[in-house]
Amino acid sequence: MQYYLDGFRSGSPDQKNAQPNRREYGAHAPLPETVDVLIAGTGPAGLCLAAQMSQFDDISTMIIERSPGNIAKGKADGINTRTMEMFQAFGFAESVKRESYWVNQTAFWMPDPENPANIKRVGRVQDVADDSSEMPHTLINQARVHELFLEVMKNSSSRLQPDYGWMVVDLSIGDEHEGFPVSVTLQDTGVNWGEIKTVRAKYVVGCDGARSNVRKAIGGELSGDSAHQAWGVMDILANTDFPDIRQKCLITSAHEGNVLILPREGGYLFRMYVELDKLKDDERAAERQFSQQDMIRVANQIIRPYTIDVKEVVWWSIYEIGHRMTNRFDNVAEDAVGEQHPRVFTAGDACHTHSPKAGQGMNVSMQDTFNLGWKLAHVLQGRSDPGLLRSYSSERWAEAKRLVDTDHEWARIMSAPPGESDLDRDDEPRFMRQFKENLEFTGGLAVHYGPSRIVGSSEYQALATGLEVGRRFHSAPVVRLSDVKPMQLGHVAQADGRWRLYLFAPQNDTGEAPSVLADVCQWLESHPDSPIQRYTRSDEDLDALIDVRAIFQQTFEALNYETMPPLLRPMKGRLGLQDHEKIFCVDHKGEGDIFQMRGINRAQGCMIVVRPDQYIAHVLPIRATSELKVFFDGVFVKP
Numbered sequence: 094m095q096y097y098l099d100g101f102r103s104g105s106p107d108q109k110n111a112q113p114n115r116r117e118y119g120a121h122a123p124l125p126e127t128v129d130v131l132i133a134g135t136g137p138a139g140l141c142l143a144a145q146m147s148q149f150d151d152i153s154t155m156i157i158e159r160s161p162g163n164i165a166k167g168k169a170d171g172i173n174t175r176t177m178e179m180f181q182a183f184g185f186a187e188s189v190k191r192e193s194y195w196v197n198q199t200a201f202w203m204p205d206p207e208n209p210a211n212i213k214r215v216g217r218v219q220d221v222a223d224d225s226s227e228m229p230h231t232l233i234n235q236a237r238v239h240e241l242f243l244e245v246m247k248n249s250s251s252r253l254q255p256d257y258g259w260m261v262v263d264l265s266i267g268d269e270h271e272g273f274p275v276s277v278t279l280q281d282t283g284v285n286w287g288e289i290k291t292v293r294a295k296y297v298v299g300c301d302g303a304r305s306n307v308r309k310a311i312g313g314e315l316s317g318d319s320a321h322q323a324w325g326v327m328d329i330l331a332n333t334d335f336p337d338i339r340q341k342c343l344i345t346s347a348h349e350g351n352v353l354i355l356p357r358e359g360g361y362l363f364r365m366y367v368e369l370d371k372l373k374d375d376e377r378a379a380e381r382q383f384s385q386q387d388m389i390r391v392a393n394q395i396i397r398p399y400t401i402d403v404k405e406v407v408w409w410s411i412y413e414i415g416h417r418m419t420n421r422f423d424n425v426a427e428d429a430v431g432e433q434h435p436r437v438f439t440a441g442d443a444c445h446t447h448s449p450k451a452g453q454g455m456n457v458s459m460q461d462t463f464n465l466g467w468k469l470a471h472v473l474q475g476r477s478d479p480g481l482l483r484s485y486s487s488e489r490w491a492e493a494k495r496l497v498d499t500d501h502e503w504a505r506i507m508s509a510p511p512g513e514s515d516l517d518r519d520d521e522p523r524f525m526r527q528f529k530e531n532l533e534f535t536g537g538l539a540v541h542y543g544p545s546r547i548v549g550s551s552e553y554q555a556l557a558t559g560l561e562v563g564r565r566f567h568s569a570p571v572v573r574l575s576d577v578k579p580m581q582l583g584h585v586a587q588a589d590g591r592w593r594l595y596l597f598a599p600q601n602d603t604g605e606a607p608s609v610l611a612d613v614c615q616w617l618e619s620h621p622d623s624p625i626q627r628y629t630r631s632d633e634d635l636d637a638l639i640d641v642r643a644i645f646q647q648t649f650e651a652l653n654y655e656t657m658p659p660l661l662r663p664m665k666g667r668l669g670l671q672d673h674e675k676i677f678c679v680d681h682k683g684e685g686d687i688f689q690m691r692g693i694n695r696a697q698g699c700m701i702v703v704r705p706d707q708y709i710a711h712v713l714p715i716r717a718t719s720e721l722k723v724f725f726d727g728v729f730v731k732p
Contacts (some may be wrong), residue, residue, distance in 0.1 A: 105248070116153075132156040134156075145588055150251070168235040170234060172232070175456065182707065189233055197219070199339055207340050235455060309622075338502075341356065342354040351395065434483070444493065460492075558692045559693075570693055593639075595700070611716070624721065625641075645676070646678075
């Protein structure tokens, strides 16, 4: 973490200097008449987007919520490894790691063949595969995730806060050339219940749940199917003789149904998903009036010969499995794609719903808006044309479809009694095998964006076989040259809207001129075709848009910091201070060689272009400056 760039300031380094013209949030302060971005809903998707937008001083953002405040308990709890990587960019992954439960192993229980009325452990699976991510799979209260995003917003220069007690009831989109073409009708759901206000926005993002009024206003409908199966979920404090209560467990009984156990943070709390009764085609779970006592009774039947003695039910809910999504995630009709730019977007449950047992809902919702945030910023700041925003729906709809299809299959497998699934085999239970096959998916690591203006071709993929174009940047250990600090290379990326350009030096290249890396750095710094020269504004630091980092194959003793290219030692900020954190070398203590771990061609090296949302946009030869220019010419517009 770097700070003091513009002078020493005491206090928390997380808190930025406040904008002098920031909005006031007093009890009687009026709502703004216009905003750049209006976000509806303070769930994970909405808060992730608000936290991202709060990092841009020149963009005004408003986030509203119909409830009177943040939730306190319940709802989602699983944070997959990909989301933990995103949390690192926002600066609070370490807090989550410290407070959360880490899912290290998943245990599988089935009917005991010798006594089918009882269950028996049949195996365990490592939950996060080796070197799939440097981050753990964690479980933590959704309310705490909200608090961490709210803290990012509060520490931003805008001091952004939610406007609680307001909901979107309708919106309309006016002339595209108006300054604020989206007129949003808000209704007070708090003290002045029913009062109507109108706010005009450049862009609106509906993160307002499965009954989204934003989605309805743009003609979107959730369509899909239901498994007609009632499930209960409860967070409980209880004593039990079940031996794996502090491990994630998937349990299937002979005749009573299934249970999923998820230990929670704090060492005592745990969550149970309990399969209840099958529903009729036209029946809803709420009509059955299941109670928490029903869940406890069924859970005890399923886990025989073990028992659970519940001391406190912290939170509980009844739901039914449904898999639904919209046909698009923005306001542009299919026949208008290519002619009209989107102004209104939906994210999270507003455009896709699924079973909570796959543990993906909160994660995918946040990844929706992490994808959208930097694109909105680029367009609002005039760095990219509005056509960039079409990529949100095309990229995220495909991933939501993958989620719904996979979750549908997983729910079917979980609900099928033993011996009644076409995946049953004698050597391994069906759900254990399916779980192992889905580890990349459940970790959030299966996302793969196809070629577009922001994802290049795979022509040069052989130069970095372990860093695949279109997938997230897979971090690995390095050592920072200036202070010999061991760290993860991916952790230099912050949620600040900047692109990253990683220069992996060819073998024997030390950065000292004359060398390949020195030549590339000189071109990037001074050539008129360089995207840094073309698209960084005159009043900005050299790395304000594209953050260049170099990685060498030698250990730190073999490199000389003082002979490195000036681009990698830039002078920045109000005081013109030198940045010492751009140069890295391979780890010398056995943690791993990034060149070997990620399949980087040692003889030639390469360039890796990484988007602001941590996805790899391009792999190029180290000398491919003309291809680099062409790629960024397709992303940015001239200032």
